[in-house]
Amino acid sequence: xxxxxxxxxxxxxxxxMVTESEGGAPGAFGRLLDSDLFWSxxxxxxxxxxxxxxxxxxxxxxxxxxxxxxxxxxxxSLNLLDSLNPPxxxxxxxxxxxxxxDDQGRDILSAILYGTRLSLEVGIASVAFAMAxxxxxxxxxxxxxxxxxxxxxxxxxxQLSFPAILIALLVDGLTRSILPHEQQDQIAFAVVVLSIxxxxxxxxxxxxxxxxxxxxxxxxxxxAQIIGVHPVTIAWRHVLPNxxxxxxxxxxxxxxxxxxxxxxxxxxxxxxxxxxxSLGTLIRVGDKYIFSGEWWIxxxxxxxxxxxxxxxxxxxxxxxxxxxxxxx
Amino acid sequence: MTGAPLLEVEHLRVExxxxxxxxxxxxxxxxxxxxxxxxxxxxxxxxxxxMTGAAIIGLLEPPGRIAGGEIxxxxxRIDQLSGEAMRRIRGKEIGAIFQDPLTSLDPxxxxxxxxxxTIRVHLGLDGKAARxxxxxxxxxxxxxxxxxxxDQYPHQFSGGxxxxxxxxxxxxxxPRLVIADEPTTALDVxxxxxxxxxxxxxxRDHGTAVMLVTHDMGVIAETADRVAVMYAGxxxxxxxVREVVRNPQHPYTIGLMGAIPAIGARRERLLQIxxxxxxxxxxxxxxxxxxxxxxxxxxCRRERPELLPAASSAAxxxxxxxxPGKAADA
Amino acid sequence: xxxxxxxRLLQSVVVMLAVALIAFALFxxxxxxxxxxxxxxxxAQDRAKLRQELGLNDPTLVQFAHFVGRAARGDFGVSYQYAxxxxxxxxxxxxxxxxxxxxxxxxALAVGVPMGVYTGLHPDGWLSRLFLALSLIGVSLxxxxxxxxxxLVFSVILGWLPPFGRGDVVALGWWTxxxxxxxxxxxxxxxxxTLALFQMTLIMRLVRAEMLEVLRTxxxxxxxxxxxxxxxxHFGHAxxxxxxxxxxxxxxxxxxxxxxxxxxxxxxxxxxxxxxxxQAIGFADIPVMSAYLVLVAFFFVIINLVVxxxxxxxxxxxxxxxxxxxxxxx
Numbered sequence: 010x011x012x013x014x015x016x017x018x019x020x021x022x023x024x025x026m027v028t029e030s031e032g033g034a035p036g037a038f039g040r041l042l043d044s045d046l047f048w049s050x051x052x053x054x055x056x057x058x059x060x061x062x063x064x065x066x067x068x069x070x071x072x073x074x075x076x077x078x079x080x081x082x083x084x085x086s087l088n089l090l091d092s093l094n095p096p097x098x099x100x101x102x103x104x105x106x107x108x109x110x111d112d113q114g115r116d117i118l119s120a121i122l123y124g125t126r127l128s129l130e131v132g133i134a135s136v137a138f139a140m141a142x143x144x145x146x147x148x149x150x151x152x153x154x155x156x157x158x159x160x161x162x163x164x165x166x167x168q169l170s171f172p173a174i175l176i177a178l179l180v181d182g183l184t185r186s187i188l189p190h191e192q193q194d195q196i197a198f199a200v201v202v203l204s205i206x207x208x209x210x211x212x213x214x215x216x217x218x219x220x221x222x223x224x225x226x227x228x229x230x231x232x233a234q235i236i237g238v239h240p241v242t243i244a245w246r247h248v249l250p251n252x253x254x255x256x257x258x259x260x261x262x263x264x265x266x267x268x269x270x271x272x273x274x275x276x277x278x279x280x281x282x283x284x285x286x287s288l289g290t291l292i293r294v295g296d297k298y299i300f301s302g303e304w305w306i307x308x309x310x311x312x313x314x315x316x317x318x319x320x321x322x323x324x325x326x327x328x329x330x331x332x333x334x335x336x337x
Numbered sequence: 338m339t340g341a342p343l344l345e346v347e348h349l350r351v352e353x354x355x356x357x358x359x360x361x362x363x364x365x366x367x368x369x370x371x372x373x374x375x376x377x378x379x380x381x382x383x384x385x386x387x388m389t390g391a392a393i394i395g396l397l398e399p400p401g402r403i404a405g406g407e408i409x410x411x412x413x414r415i416d417q418l419s420g421e422a423m424r425r426i427r428g429k430e431i432g433a434i435f436q437d438p439l440t441s442l443d444p445x446x447x448x449x450x451x452x453x454x455t456i457r458v459h460l461g462l463d464g465k466a467a468r469x470x471x472x473x474x475x476x477x478x479x480x481x482x483x484x485x486x487x488d489q490y491p492h493q494f495s496g497g498x499x500x501x502x503x504x505x506x507x508x509x510x511x512p513r514l515v516i517a518d519e520p521t522t523a524l525d526v527x528x529x530x531x532x533x534x535x536x537x538x539x540x541r542d543h544g545t546a547v548m549l550v551t552h553d554m555g556v557i558a559e560t561a562d563r564v565a566v567m568y569a570g571x572x573x574x575x576x577x578v579r580e581v582v583r584n585p586q587h588p589y590t591i592g593l594m595g596a597i598p599a600i601g602a603r604r605e606r607l608l609q610i611x612x613x614x615x616x617x618x619x620x621x622x623x624x625x626x627x628x629x630x631x632x633x634x635x636x637c638r639r640e641r642p643e644l645l646p647a648a649s650s651a652a653x654x655x656x657x658x659x660x661p662g663k664a665a666d667a
Numbered sequence: 668x669x670x671x672x673x674x675r676l677l678q679s680v681v682v683m684l685a686v687a688l689i690a691f692a693l694f695x696x697x698x699x700x701x702x703x704x705x706x707x708x709x710x711a712q713d714r715a716k717l718r719q720e721l722g723l724n725d726p727t728l729v730q731f732a733h734f735v736g737r738a739a740r741g742d743f744g745v746s747y748q749y750a751x752x753x754x755x756x757x758x759x760x761x762x763x764x765x766x767x768x769x770x771x772x773x774x775a776l777a778v779g780v781p782m783g784v785y786t787g788l789h790p791d792g793w794l795s796r797l798f799l800a801l802s803l804i805g806v807s808l809x810x811x812x813x814x815x816x817x818x819l820v821f822s823v824i825l826g827w828l829p830p831f832g833r834g835d836v837v838a839l840g841w842w843t844x845x846x847x848x849x850x851x852x853x854x855x856x857x858x859x860x861t862l863a864l865f866q867m868t869l870i871m872r873l874v875r876a877e878m879l880e881v882l883r884t885x886x887x888x889x890x891x892x893x894x895x896x897x898x899x900x901h902f903g904h905a906x907x908x909x910x911x912x913x914x915x916x917x918x919x920x921x922x923x924x925x926x927x928x929x930x931x932x933x934x935x936x937x938x939x940x941x942x943x944x945x946q947a948i949g950f951a952d953i954p955v956m957s958a959y960l961v962l963v964a965f966f967f968v969i970i971n972l973v974v975x976x977x978x979x980x981x982x983x984x985x986x987x988x989x990x991x992x993x994x995x996x997x
Binding site: 396425426427429432435437440441442444445446455458459490509510 | 884885886888889890891892893894895896897899903904907908911982983984
């Protein structure tokens with residue numbers, strides 16, 4: 010067999026080895042800008058538009074108390090004489106109520122701003138709630154194993170065979186029947202968050218359980234166990250950060266679903282009440298006037314909701330595609 | 338080899354446009370295969386061997402595309418044919434075998450159905466005749482009780498059996514050339530030898546030429562007539578198998594041969610080439626191997642060597658150019 | 668196979684019992700079960716007597732058993748809102764919901780599957796992009812919003828179709844159908860489309876995604892390498908493999924049609940079970956809610972069971988028959 014003549018292998022190889030330099034910007038933000046994610050974001054005008062719309066809506070919702078011309082919750086400021094006013098550009102309208110008023114004299118524009126805010130608040134709270142339940146149960150199932158795991162996963166499977174909206178509706182109905190009738194309006198927010206949260210925990214649990222199982226078999230976890238680190242610490246410090254990536258993707262998509270679910274529940278009359286209207290509630294109110302000609306009560310909240318839902322969905326879609334390794 | 342070559346690949350260039358620029362996966366590759374000859378194409382993962390096969394048969398995965406050179410089959414140019422024209426060649430003139438027999442077969446169709454549909458497309462036989470031919474093929478590749486097993490599903494066969502079925506499918510229409518892409522890599526070692534022997538026998542019996550792509554030098558040594566060694570999308574050595582194995586002329590090939598343990602050879606350590614094959618995005622200037630080469634000269638860093646005659650084969654190394662180099666010893 | 672069916676049946680029974688437990692808890696402990704069963708005018712004495720007769724002083728487990736027994740016979744007590752037996756109230760509304768659901772399901776499949784196949788085969792065509800954009804809107808908009816917008820356009824502005832109700836219905840035994848009258852059919856259009864829209868877009872995107880993934884598999888590549896024409900590759904191998912998971916998921920989706928029917932019925936004031944349950948929740952009509960719970964659970968359990976069996980029947984890999992699995996030598 011031939012042998013390599015002469016040279017010092019090591020010196021030769023080291024001096025000329027190709028280095029893995031990409032030349033990207035240092036720092037986390039620099040890497041973000043240079044990343045595949047941002048590139049696919051920039052490349053799709055639809056996604057950029059969706060992100061802009063979402064940003065505008067979120068911003069205006071957050072600033073609602075500052076920019077809304079009226080406070081729709083302040084019952085004292087409502088003037089029944091001003092009810093059912095058309096939008097400002099039509100006869101009978103005025104610029105103090107730019108988009109018209111509803112049957113109670115509420116300014117539609119303000120109601121939309123506050124309603125969007127409420128929709129977003131409920132959405133975020135529900136997602137957080139579902140995430141909390143789901144991640145905890147997922148960690149528990151993955152880490153403890155055994156019958157706990159089987160039990161939790163069975164429940165998850167069974168719940169998954171029912172549509173989420175149905176579960177949300179039933180939880181909502183059950184809670185309402187248990188609670189005294191008079192308090193329903195005040196705790197409607199909590200009831201809705203509870204319903205949507207319970208209907209949505211399963212995906213988080215499953216993903217986290219999967220990640221936990223993967224991490225648990227890794228050596229650093231076993232090492233920590235041998236040293237005697239408490240399981241909760243291991244779960245919190247080591248397993249959780251690795252599981253969070255897919256969880257966040259699910260959360261984004263779930264946010265869109267949560268917003269729509271809340272709107273649906275409110276539309277059906279079992280969500281947020283008229284005294285604290287979300288966009289769904291406003292549409293419910295507007296639906297009554299669809300034939301009698303006061304179209305603005307329905308149309309503007311409908312456009313706002315459609316815009317919000319579409320924008321968040323588009324963003325979620327793009328995120329899912331961008332992070333899906335199979336589609337790259 | 339008498340007569341014109343069956344397959345001629347000349348200065349083939351395959352590019353993959355990505356968002357970071359255009360990657361060159363195959364860079365000026367030339368070789369030919371004669372009728373009935375077995376050409377081994379060997380190299381590491383990512384060297385471009387599979388892609389060469391895919392380019393020849395017209396199944397490059399987009400966005401990869403042929404950006405230069407010519408591919409001629411039986412004297413006729415095929416790299417620029419329309420989809421339909423290429424389809425007629427596939428299966429009938431040029432066949433292909435892929436690496437994983439489990440995923441190569443449709444799990445929802447019986448193997449009989451997959452065989453007969455291929456036979457009917459190319460040979461125009463009716464149902465009964467096609468089925469008879471299918472049973473014959475199965476028998477030829479060594480499947481026991483073919484009349485019964487023809488109605489079974491792929492998952493009911495073991496790995497070795499499945500690959501036999503795949504071979505049967507590839508040879509169903511009697512192609513003149515078969516591109517075998519890592520046909521034994523996914524199989525147990527004990528079965529590999531059987532499959533290789535089968536392939537060899539069938540191709541000899543039918544006079545089929547084979548382009549055998551693999552990273553396993555042992556398979557090449559046993560099966561191929563000639564061998565092409567690929568590195569970073571280029572051919573670095575090309576010659577008769579016996580010569581290249583016994584008397585490698587390119588430092589990379591030398592390294593490859595040195596890395597094979599040989600029974601009876603006295604050596605304390607297997608030879609190891611430092612470093613790894615460069616990624617497509619970072620192929621060095623000049624000779625692609627120069628960063629790892631123990632015999633590198635200034636010229637190697639600047640100019641890319643073509644295949645130069647070296648002993649009884651050809652190697653892309655400046656050691657064999659006008660500049661006096663060291664001869665590799667036996 | 669038998670073991671599989673038995674296991675699924677057992678699981679179904681467990682689920683049903685669990686749901687029945689919840690329904691029972693609702694029925695017995697929320698609100699007064701006596702109120703659930705008799706009208707408001709019954710005297711306190713009669714109530715006490717009834718309480719004893721009905722065994723409401725019995726241990727919980729016994730009461731639960733009675734509840735299950737009654738439920739199995741279809742007796743769910745008396746609705747608060749309608750002062751009629753719940754069973755009758757539901758039976759009156761069942762045909763409306765079923766007709767709407769089946770029409771919507773058929774519509775969703777008839778449009779969704781072909782569109783999905785088309786966009787999967789031509790992912791970059793303008794028509795595909797259009798369908799995808801429309802489908803995104805269909806998926807993003809909440810069902811009630813689509814319904815309202817359709818009413819706005821087709822009833823309020825154009826005045827072509829009726830916005831509310833079911834139109835004239837014809838009674839066939841205890842079933843009432845709107846399919847035999849013109850006004851019935853016209854009334855079915857808007858709610859049917861609304862209900863189908865979400866499903867349709869979901870099915871389309873699912874079929875498309877599956878199709879795209881199947882087209883990248885090795886067996887499709889091998890089929891092409893064998894020179895099979897596009898017709899066989901796309902509509903034979905690819906389509907069959909696409910539809911297998913799609914069938915099952917669609918079956919499960921049928922269940923969600925029931926859920927979305929609730930919303931659609933509310934928007935269009937369609938006199939079905941969905942509208943009933945919404946009113947019941949608003950009214951705190953416990954007997955109706957509890958009955959709906961059990962019925963819906965039953966329906967879903969049946970659907971899941973059927974879908975599992977269907978999957979089993981369609982995918983040969985799940986049928987582990989003894990006839991020829993693997994170990995037959997090499």
